Amino acid sequence: MSEEEGNSGQVVKGSEEAIFLVENLLRKKLSELPVKIYRAAGDSIVVEVPRRYLRDAANAVHNDLDAYVRTCAGCDEREIRGIYAVYHILGLDNYGVNVIIKVAVPENDAKVPTIADIAPGADWCELEFRDLVGIDLTGRPTHRLVLPDDWPDGLHPLRRDVPYGVRPPPVKREEVSLIEIERPGIPVGPYHPALHEPEYFELYVEGETVIDVRYRGFHVHRGIEKLAESKLTYKQIPFIAERICGICGFCHSTCYVMAVEKAAGIEVPERADYIRAIVLEIERIHSHLLWLGVACHILGYDAGFMHTWRIREKIMALAEYLTGSRKTYGINIIGGVRKDINKEKVPKVLEVLDFVEKETKNLADVLLSVPEVKRRLTGTGKLYREEARKLSVVGPVARASGLYRDVRKDYPYLAYKHVSFKVPLYTEGDNLARTLVRVEELFESISIIRQLLDTMPGGDIRVEEYEIESGRVSVASVEAPRGEDVHFLITGEGRPYRWRVRAPTYQNIPALRAMLRDQQLADAPITIASIDPCFSCTDRLVIVEVSGGKVRRVRRINVVKVAGGKVW
C-alpha cells in the first residue's frame, strides 16, 4: 500500500489560495470562450457558458484540468429568469475545488448538448434531468431512466408548475421486447437472495462465464427532491434527508445541512463539527462491518457473517447511547447538532472502540485466511485504474483501483482537518482490494474517533439565529462509507429552490459492467456486492447492450413495477 497526496502539494486543498489558483487556471483555459467565471458559496466556482460552448468548456475542465464528474442537475428557473438551467458539477480533487458549469437553456428550445462522451460519469445524471426537468439532450441516444414506463410523456415532475403528488393515469405502451441473445440470461433481481434490495441484473453466460450484463434499476424512486422543493421547510429536510438511506443516512443529512450552511454562510460551532464527524465515523464502522458480513455470507462463509454482525451490534448500541437511535440518528439540524457528547460518555465510547478494534482485527485475520474466501476475492471483479477514472467512480471502489480519492482529504470538511488518518490505497482493483480498503478504513475510523474525542473543544453545539438568502448556489460533499455523497443546492424562500442528491452508488453501478464481464458467474454476486451498492439511495433504470466493450445500442424496455422496497 502506498499513499500519494496528489500533485497539488503546494496548496492546502479547499483553501482560498486553491480556489484562487483554480479560478486563474479556468480563466486561462477558457480564455477563448465567452464565459463568465465567479465564486459561489464555499469552495465552488461557477462557470457560466453559452449552450453551444458547453462541450468545449466541459472538455477543458474534465480532460485538461483532470476533473471528475460529481453530478449534474437540471433546474426549472422560469419563474426567476424565464429559462431552464443545467449545472454540471465537476470536482478538481487535487485542489479541493468544485467547478460548476452552468448553462442557460431557453424555454422554447429546451435542449442541451451532451457531455457524456467527454465525461462518461455524466451519463446517468443527464438522462435524469431529461426525465425529471424535461431538458432534452442532443448528440446521444436517450431513453427513460428514472420515470416509470407508464408515466406520460411531457410531464416532468421537477418542473415548478407540476404540483407535488400528481398521479397521472398510467399510459399503456407497447412492450418493447428484450434484444434476443441466444444464450441463457440469468436473472438476478428485482428480488433475489444475492441482492437485498430491488434491482435487476441480467447476466448472460457462456458456460459459467459472464459475457454480457444488463442492468435495470430505479424501481423505487421516491421523489424526495420534489418533496423537499415543494412541501418541506429548510429545517424539516435534514430528517427526510437522513431517510434517503437506511445505512448511511447521517451522511446525507450532514451533506444537506452543510450545503445549506455553506450557502447561507452560517458559522457552525466547532464542537458540532466534531460531533458530526464522530457520528459519521461510527456510521462508517457499522456500515463496513455490515458489508463485511454480507460479503462473507455471499461467499458461503456464514460464520464470518454472524461474527461481524455480533461485533457490529456493539456499534449500533453505541450509536444509540450517543444519539438516542441505533440508526437514523436525527441529530443534525441547520447550524449544528441536537445532542451533545459530554465527558461522561467518553469512557464508554472508548471501551466499545477497544472491543471493536480487537475483535475486528481477530475476525479479519481469520476470515481473510479462509481459503475459499481468499481465493474467490483475489483477482475477481477487476476494475482497472483508467476505467475507474473514466467512469468517475468513488469511495472504496476508486481507492481499490489506485485512485486517491477521499472527500475527507480532498474537500476538507467538519473536523477532519484536525485529525490525521491514512487513506488506504490499493492498485489491484479486485474484490480483495475493495475488501482490504474497507477493513483498513475500519481501523482508521476507530483512530479518527479517538483523536476527535481527545481534542474535542468546548462551547455551543448549535447556532440558533441565521438567515438564508435565496438564490445562492452551493455544493457539499461527505465521504459516506460507499463513497462521496454530493448535495447540490440552490436556496429559495423558506425551502430549497433546487436540491439535488447524488449517492455514491449512482457513480459506481456503471462500473459493474466492466467488473462483471468475463468473470465466473459464481463471482457475480460478490462482485456486485463489492461496490457496496445502496440501491435505495440510487434507484433508476437503464438497459445497455454491450458488444466488444462498446455500447452498441441503448434501448428502453418496460419497467417491471415493483412496490415498496427497503434498504438492507
Added chain:
Amino acid sequence: MLYISLQVIYVVLAVLIAPVLDSLERKIKAKIHSRIGPPILQTWYDLRKLFNKELVLSRAALPLVLIVLTMLGLCVLTLLAIPAGIPFAFFSGLDIPFLVVLIASIQGLIIAASVVSDNVYAVIGGFREFAIGIVNEVALITAVILIFVSTGLTSFAMLPEAAIRPSYIPVLVLLLTSAYVASGRIPFDIGEAEPELASGILIELSGPALGTALYSILMKRFVCASLSALALVLPLVRLLNPLASFAVFTALTTVMWIIHGIIAVLLGRSRVDIAAKALVLTYSILIISSTALVGVGL
C-alpha cells in the same frame, strides 16, 4: 436373528434420527456463530410444516419428485446394505457389488435431477452438481472397493482382518474426503449456491415435494456419515462383540455427521472450476497411492 434385528434397528434409527442430527448440526453451527440456534427437533418441525402445505407441481417438478423419491428408496436400500458394524450381509452373496451399485446410482440420480428442469438456475446448478458429481463418484466408488480389498473382505458376512495394513490409511483418507464431498456441504454445495442460483435444482420445488427432497438429502448425508463410520469401525469389528460393535458404529455415524457439520461451518463456498480442479488433484494422488499400496499387498 440378532444381526437382522440390529440392521433393521439401524435403518429405522436412521430414518428417524437423520433430521435430529441435522438439527444438532444447526445447533452446533449456531454455537460457533455465537447464536442460540434452533431446538433439537427443528428439522422435523420444518418437514412437518412443508408436508402440511398444498402440493403444487410445476412442469419440471414432477420428474424431479420422482427422482427424489427414487433417491430416498435407494438411500434406505444402501443403509440396509451397509453392515451396521456387524459381520452381516443383508443381500448375501452380492452384497459388496450391490453396495457399490447403490452408491453409484445415488450419485447418478443427483446428476439426472440436474437435467430435468428448464429453469436456468436449476440448469446451471445441475451442471455444477454434474461436474463435482462425476469427479467425486469415481473417488467414492474406488474408495469403497479399496476398503474391502485392503481389509480382505469379499462379503460383509465375513470378519475383516484385525491387523490394519499401511495401505488402509490413504484408502481411509480417500473415503472420508469423498464421503464429505458427497454429503453436499459447503464448500461443495455449489449446485444450490444460494447467492447466485437461489437454491439451484431445488428452486422448482415447494411444500411436500420440497420436504421430500430435503429429507432425501438428509438420508444421503446419513449414508455418507455411515460409510465413513463403517471405514473407521471395520478394523475393530473382529475385536468387539456384535452389540458393542453396533454401538460403536452408530456412535461413530453420529460423530461423523457432526464432524461434517463443523467442517462446513469453518469453510466458505468454493467455485465449480476451483473445486473440480482441487478434487481431481487430491483424488488422483490419493487413488494412485492407495491403489499402488493395496496392489503391492501392503
